[in-house]
Amino acid sequence: MKLLIVVHHRFELWNVPAWFGARLGDEFPELRVVQRNSYEGIEQHLGDAEIVFTISLRPEQFAVARKLRWIHAPTAAVHQLLFPELVNSDVALTNSTEVHGPVVAEHVMALIFALAKKIPQAAAFQQKRVWGQEAMWKDGARLRELSGATLGLIGLGSIGRRVARMAYGMGMRVIAVREHVEKGRTEGVETVFPPAKLDELLRQSDYVVVAAPLMEATQGLINAARLAVMKPEACLINVGRGPQVDVDDLVEALRSHRIAGAALDVFEKEPLPADSPLWGAENLLITPHTAGLTDKLWNRHYELFSENLRRYLAGQPLRFVVDKQKGY
Numbered sequence: 001m002k003l004l005i006v007v008h009h010r011f012e013l014w015n016v017p018a019w020f021g022a023r024l025g026d027e028f029p030e031l032r033v034v035q036r037n038s039y040e041g042i043e044q045h046l047g048d049a050e051i052v053f054t055i056s057l058r059p060e061q062f063a064v065a066r067k068l069r070w071i072h073a074p075t076a077a078v079h080q081l082l083f084p085e086l087v088n089s090d091v092a093l094t095n096s097t098e099v100h101g102p103v104v105a106e107h108v109m110a111l112i113f114a115l116a117k118k119i120p121q122a123a124a125f126q127q128k129r130v131w132g133q134e135a136m137w138k139d140g141a142r143l144r145e146l147s148g149a150t151l152g153l154i155g156l157g158s159i160g161r162r163v164a165r166m167a168y169g170m171g172m173r174v175i176a177v178r179e180h181v182e183k184g185r186t187e188g189v190e191t192v193f194p195p196a197k198l199d200e201l202l203r204q205s206d207y208v209v210v211a212a213p214l215m216e217a218t219q220g221l222i223n224a225a226r227l228a229v230m231k232p233e234a235c236l237i238n239v240g241r242g243p244q245v246d247v248d249d250l251v252e253a254l255r256s257h258r259i260a261g262a263a264l265d266v267f268e269k270e271p272l273p274a275d276s277p278l279w280g281a282e283n284l285l286i287t288p289h290t291a292g293l294t295d296k297l298w299n300r301h302y303e304l305f306s307e308n309l310r311r312y313l314a315g316q317p318l319r320f321v322v323d324k325q326k327g328y
Helices: 018-027 057-066 097-117 119-128 133-138 158-169 195-204 225-231 247-255 297-311
Strands: 002-006 032-036 051-054 068-071 093-094 150-154 173-177 191-193 205-208 234-237 261-264 282-287
Touching: 002 018, 018 032, 018 297, 051 297, 068 297, 093 225, 097 119, 097 158, 097 205, 097 234, 097 261, 097 282, 097 297, 119 133, 150 158, 150 195, 158 173, 173 195, 191 195, 195 225, 225 247, 247 282
Parallel strands: 002 032, 002 051, 051 068, 068 093, 150 173, 150 205, 173 191, 205 234, 234 261, 261 282
Antiparallel strands: none
């Protein structure tokens, strides 16, 4: 049985370290493990691969992989893999949302604190050697306590569930929107709304966190109409996917003080182009898609994937299976 690991990315951390495949080969001697850091000539390795660990696969490459039974993506998002040939096949698709959930949730809380305590403004005053106490109090939204504030979560997946627990532990009131309300409440969440009542969540929230999967229903989810529903003192945080927030509408909402602030970690185009209007937007905190970065990343990937590999070899159901029709 052949396992093909193939990942190539411009950012070093996203590339699979050499020890990953070697360790799998030692732990699972029944597997023939092939690890590549380039897609060049990959077709010759796909032909007899039963399992593929990758962040992307084109339809023509998928057509070559006639023995393929399982694809694992070391990402939370899998929209890049959901072409019709794969969606309509019996090939299983799993993702790594549980790998990224803990560290992204920490980043969300850091962004909320930064917005509430105006940390970017303090850093700017420090660079200028200015004692900005009075300005930080008077200019724009006031510095705030998190305890008692309402956090609205759009999405209750791995990230959302962890954010809910953290925020609740800080004394925040947590409400959420999720597609499947029948799944019930999550720890720390007071109320769960269906997607049709998203505006109600926006009206009540002091902080809105987008942590939903990217699919047709969430494209451009946060637009001018939705921003208009939010409180003037509210802040928006996006750690989901860039296309879920309309950039021009957000910039205008910040410029006109329709909302108090925002923090974005994901963008439709990455790296964010130098001419993007986001760079000059007022009261916007930008982090360059660093929410998921951690020195524990590949150890967590190994734990998750090796456990699923044991299940696969034993004929047991896989965990973290993506519903290919729904996209998550």
